[in-house]
Amino acid sequence: MDYNFIEVEKKWREKWAEEKTYKTLNESEKPKCYVLDMFPYPSGAGLHVGHPLGYIASDIYARFKKLKGFNVLHPMGYDAFGLPAEQYAIQTGQHPKITTDANLARYREQLDKIGFSFDWDREIRTCEPEYYKWTQWIFAQLFKSWYNNQSQKAESIDNLIMIFENEGNASVDAACAETPIFTAQEWASKTEKEQSDILLNYRLAYLSESMVNWCPALGTVLANDEVINGLSERGGHPVERKLMLQWSLRISAYAERLLQGLEEIDWTDSLKEMQRNWIGKSTGASLKFKIQNSKLDLEVFTTRPDTIFGVSFMVIAPEHEYVDELTSEEQKATVEEYVTNAKNKSERERMADVKNVTGVFTGSYAIHPFTGKEIPIWIGDYVLAGYGTGAVMAVAAHDSRDYAFAKQFNLPILPVIEGGNIEEEAYEAKSGIMINSDFLDGLKVKQAMKTAIWKIESEGLGKGKTNYRLRDAIFGRQRYWGEPIPMYFENGIPKLLDESKYPLTLPEVDEYLPTEDGDPPLGRAKDWKPENGDHYELSTMPGWAGSSWYYLRYMDPQNVGTFASREATDYWNQVDLYIGGTEHATGHLLYSRFWCKVLFDLGHIGFEEPFKKLINQGMILGTSNFAYRVNGTNKFVSKGLKNQYDTTPVHVDVNIVKNDELDIEAFKAWRADFANAEFELENGKYICGEEVEKMSKSKFNVVNPDDIVSEHGADVLRLYEMFLGPLEQAKPWSTKGIDGVSRFIRKFWNLYHDADGNFSVSEGEGSKEEMKVLHTLIKKVQEDVENFSFNTSVSAFMVCVNELQKLKCNKKAVLRELAIVVSPYAPFIAEELWSKLGEKGSVTNALFPEFKPSFLVESSHTYPISFNGKMRFKLEFPLDMDKAEIEKEVLAHKDSQKWLEGKAPKKIIVVPKKIVNIVV
């Protein structure tokens, strides 16, 4: 009788749910292990086979760790706030909660089928008030904090207020917006509004007039990581720059710590590199240039202070605040035209225009701080307003962009470093000897940098400075379906809603659109007013708010008194293994690290990096199938014949193609216009063409995990997804080869059953042969799981089962262990066999069998051996020979010709390694 996976899987699914087999407690004698998946956003399309890849890998790891005696936390939940549900709400009027709940139920159903060991009692949904109450609370902590550069951490805003009251802000070294110096007396004489505004310059969550990414189509602002190539990440709508009053988080304060923290976590190099890139640290100097006939100073940031004598002009961004002051009468018209033009360009147009060098002269001159020469000041759109000071000192000889600008407008190019071919291109290398540079002449570039900074500082012209590309994160969204920001306004002053009133729940609205006055949708809410203020903040939090701390809530999900008890966060501590896609590199993964550090600084948790180890699973691509329609007809020709006709490839639903062969009847039934199609076959078959593309509904190449589960069973899906190739590699989905895994499951089942299909195992020890096979597997699986090399384990299972089959092994002692070893990968069948073996409880709670090396080796062992301090031999000796004997044996044969003939020891491999001693 064959293995009936439908019955067996149903049985255990129900039993696991009923008995809460995978419930995890916060108290245990065992060591802890926290295995986490990036929780999904439940979209309307449901899961496709790509989604579970990471979940299966983490589930195998979690189950394995459980078998190894760890108390494992392996939870799942949903990132439930988000744009698609809201867009749907706008179109249909259906409340996003309803859409979300329906999607969520479908996700849960699909997840359940695959047999994950999630503790569903810890499920969280970011859109539930019980959850976002604490998201709001964390926002409040950010609002109530400032970043002290002296102590290098976030501190309570109350401390800062005390400092202001006692001594003003002169001695405060904070990560803050530019704020004029004031004394204690001046502070005391300020109005409430003035004080509030100043404090906003310091708070980690602050309201400010700032340049934002505005997406008119979505009607909201977006954070930098949500904008890709000038288009919104969601929906691909154009994004423009706009000045708006906005909530932001001061993540820039943490730039250095976010950079340093990367050193201590185990992530892939490429991911760390992406974050480093995003943080964009660069060191150099900021210095002020005096402006001729003006009191103004023009401040610039440069990474090349060594080239100070090569400055031949200055360039400021079209948005620079001094544009008007610096523009002379005669240049006024030209400048205005240029600036207006630049402002009207969308971000995307500006990017597309990179190769066009444009700019205008302002008519003003700066004074070189060392030579006193006049330097013309230009406006150019290659200078970005948002980076550094929005102004540069142009060194045409040693910067390719300045060089291009100089060439375009015929400005001087002054080389100050020997080398390169200045006639052709800028010499940008940071090496060489300084020339034409007064006190820097003769120095090497590296020295010249230090000397220049020293000189700049000692003359009071500026100072050495580190700049970061990382911008503060825009936090408000003019949308409905998100967490309300717990703030209200009273006489125009933003005030934090008292924490006793959290959650500030999302009010009902009649429509999910902005109001006529242009307020966000929350402006439509009736009777939604604070007790003593004018109105609540109307924007909501961005999608990444809830996901920035969810890993903490899983530790203590039902806690009503706090986001998670300190005991719980201390016990579970960091996430030991985090699996998810690489697309969150500069969003979720950066914000989570930021929030973690803030919570750490404020003493709420005891660690400052959330995810100790992170693995990115590769994307699963779709394999699209094509049929070839002869143009102008309803006739389709098989792939091999398509070149004999004039054909057009047509996407075919991959679910009606099996191993490249089209199911013609299903094809006819698939779409009405194909019902009468004719076919020209090859060898009686219609063969389809194929191509690898991203999985998408429109390409008819979406494969649903449910289909695989109902056809082959969940265990096969799990094993097959792992068997597909290395976890981290992107790979096309293909069901070629799934039969191999299916066959394995059958063989595995048959090991425990006789020819008639009756359960049949025998008592007694396994033979030496059998134990060797088993322990080879145990060793292999152990290594594979620890190295996340799940694909080779599946091969090892196959080898093991084949060999046991050959040995006709049906010993309980062997088969019992085998079931345990396979169980992380194929839990359903393992559980069934476990119970058939008469074992108590779930296989989940068994102990992973110990690897016993003596069974691995039959009669000999290979020893690497050094020889004359130069060569190494690998010799095989009988197992029972001890080290001293081997040593004696080797030395005795040291000069023997026999070695070269391969006669004395079994095998000689010459290895030129400097190994001195015999190694066993």
Next chain:
RNA sequence: GCGGGUGUGGUGAAAUUGGUAGACACGCUAGACUUAGGAUCUAGUGCUUCACGGCAUGGGGGUUCGAGUCCCUUCACCCGCACCA
């Protein structure tokens, strides 16, 4: 342009990290059994040669007794970032 990665049979891929390249699986070929099935089992399957053998890890060079693995160079593809001063 900068950064990261990959390249091995017809296909997905292994290779104890410098030691018998291609485990395992798909596919294919032949055979067996048969209540004809998308079942099971057995054998074969990198290329080349009748054979002995020779050649094979994108290409070229190097280090080494020995290289898929290390170094240099070159090509191809994938993924990030991109006027960041």
